[in-house]
Amino acid sequence: MSSKILSTATIGLKSELIEIEVDAVSAGLHQFNIVGLPDAAVKEAKDRVAAAIRNSKFKPPHQCGRITVNLAPADLKKEGPVYDLPIALGFLLTTKQIKFDYTNKIFLGELALDGKVRPVKGVLPMAILAKEKNIREIFIPRENAAEASVIEGLNIYPVDNLLSLIAHLTNQKTIATFPAINLNDLFTHEEHLCEMSFIKGQEHAKRALEIAAAGGHNVILNGPPGSGKSLLAKTMPSILPKLTVPEALEVTKIFSVSGQLPKETALMTHRQFRSPHHSASAVSLVGGGTYPKPGEISLSHRGVLFLDEFPEFSRSVLENLRQPLEDGIITVSRAQGTLEFPARFTLVAAMNPCPCGNATDPEKACSCNPAQIIKYQRKISGPILDRIDLHVEVPRIKFEKLAEDSTSEKSVSIRKRVERARNIQAQRFNGSRIITNSEMGGPEIKRFCVLDQSCLELMKSAVSSLHLSARAYYRIIKVARTIADLTGEPNINPSHIAEAIQYRFKAE
Template sequence: MLAKVLSSALLGIDAIMVDVEVDIAQGLPQFATVGLPDGAVKESKDRVKSALKNSGYEFPNRKITVNLAPADVRKEGAAFDLPISIGIMAATGVVKSDHLKKYLLLGELSLDGGVKPVRGCLSVAVAAKNAGLAGIIVPEENAREGAVVEGIEVIGVSELAQVVEFLNGERPVIPCVVDVQQLFRQNLDHSDDFSEVKGQEHAKRALEVAAAGGHNILMIGPPGSGKTMLARRIPSILPTMSFNEAIETSKIYSVMGLLDRDRALVSGRPFRSPHHTISDIGLIGGGNTPKPGEVSLSHNGVLFLDELPEFKKHVLEVLRQPLEDGKVTISRALTSLTYPSRIMLVTAMNPCPCGYLGDPLHQCSCTPVMIHRYRSRISGPLLDRIDIHIEVPAVKYRDLADRSDGESSAAIAGRVELSRNRQLERFKGTKVHCNAQMTPRFIKKYCEPDAAGQKMLEMVTDRLGLSARTYTRILKVARTVADLEGSETIRENHISEAIQYRSLDRKTI
């Protein structure tokens, strides 16, 4: 007696179809699982046996072989419990096989027959839709997550008996439906607003430019100057996520099991702020069982690294590839996984170890050697990949005592949105979404300054000895400044402002 049930396995943030084949033959009682299963999959035989018996079904006392195809892909987790149990009952004739070709099954079983939630349901729903299936049968807690994908039935179940009755046509289950627009609106309200920030107009302008072009930014200033406060308000001025961006980001959170069960969709720009003690695997991803790191959890959002020089140097160096490519590739003996990491990197640091270098009100106690050692923890190649460096001075009493509100995030976001729309129109039909992602071909085409701008750029490049990468960063930022102004031509004032955002380079004049 042979039965086949459709299921799925995760490969990176995507899901692939898996055929769960169950064969029950005469012979000594045995339960064998083949097809490259991990420990959790092998242990499913005990969970399945108890779940069947405690749900009132008979467990066949024969030789049972379960094959998970394709056999060359490693199967992980307990999500195969439900398809294996249904496969056994289909092979014994308890479950009719009519609907097994139409639905994909996924779920972990408890010993009493309950169906527990699993990770990656959103990716599975996308894979099932692409495969042309009628729907998926998943744990009730995962139903809203899968229902975000339109055009496919998502059947949420809470116990094994409910699945059996549904497949046999004895108990109809209403598919889960969610209001995607409502899910979007839930995440659009930001608790932090730029109107709460006192002073720091220069820093606010730099953050507006960074948000408008998707540029990486480094803020340098003494303790208490508001660097973290400014960084936490950046998502409030970033453009609204598109549906495709929301799905792509939500898939990462779904695979990690971090997706909110009530909201089921990450529609607001992510903001991640890992501690400086994080490891390279925690930041980039990987491990024995590869998982996305903080840089992928920040996809389409902001990765904020506070106290940048305190991070281990080798941890910071692994950021170089994802900042350039917008993705992280993790290679293992059996497979190679790619996680998206298109992020806006926001970093902050003190000017020196004590934090008060250049502060007129505090005495700096650091020697030149200490300052050099502190700053050398950040390599030149990494700094070259950060488009904007700005100084954030201590806030003066006059600004702190000012009772009037500053410019709101909504007003700044309006200008950023207009600038991004210009960029999307400019790069229509390409893989570039904003100015920060421009390749040399696009820089040559769209970043040609006028005569006065070229003269200023030539003079500054020669005086500072800028690298080729820094030169292109200035052009990209100038392009964004021009877009905020609504100008198609990059003028001298745009170049001048872009140069002002390279404070670490200007120190070497």
């Protein structure tokens, strides 16, 4: 006799339905084989399953002859301990130790040796797949139940241990379904430790960050040590609008498959601020591994990726930013296959103008020679700098400014302007996959960024004098579109173009 239990496999951010077939032959010596392209963790399931079944007072596999478990489709790589629970149920069904209706039900979970069910990764993509396949009953570890409950129309059964699940399936004792969650209740107010009003001066840099937040543009802050570059970057989340539900689901999926979703968290409702160290490897930044998982640039999706000491990152690592800065995705290729992860983040980079940091400081002498300065600045390639929209000088603050008792504009006021600009963009791109101006391609720029003759003359002068590339030309126009949105003006005028151009000057 054989049985078939449904489970899932997660590939990238998507899930595939897996059929777990268990066959038992009483004759012959004991064997327990798992086939269907399993990894080491799946192969080890036979030992966890055997111990959990024995400790749950059922007849264990070693007393039942030859056991064969097939994970279909066989050409799809299976990884992780998610199949422990369905394998155990399939074995008990096949050996006629229990009987229940297993159709249109999905099971997944890792088994402890005593039969307890432990949490697993990638539950949210699985729940989305279940809804797409019209499977309404899902049995998952209790710690993962909140995560799955954000998908409407599913009956989520939180499982504590193998015995309680069997009691439910055999109609002995019912497991209550996990209560439905109102998504709007999850979006609570977030307190930010870094506030724009804490920063004295630097109005030019604050304005650049406001534009970046409104249009999803990338920023590089250049200035001497102690000028406030890092603090400015850390205030960025305080002026960003709240995540929308679709954005929150995207971010939660990334954290779910990477195993970084906080315990019993239903939804990631706040924009991420990720700040990897400059010694980070390409795999930690981009993602990868034998079976690719998201890296820092995907974990900062719809949030902020802060790269402090920008030139200190390995050049080969920084070159990996080209694709996400341009397309908002990152492609990870391995022998087992190629996967794409979303990576639509706002890059905030910070750097000193030279190795000693004092090249642009009027009060401190620079100890670097011209060759050292050129070598330092060339650590960042032209194509990377060309993809950064806003190049901002952050000078050292004078004592008089630091000693002032006046307060700067609060983040909440800036965020209101950003939200108004984002609302304009939401109406503009309604029905498309574009969210911010920075994501516009050629057709959208042609449609929504019409320039009059005076604007064209200004752009012509800028291209000629600053030797701008075609990419820089279009990025200036997109920044100008955002500046117009912040002022509530429907059309781009020369003042918007002029402000956008001056953010390119220092990098060209």
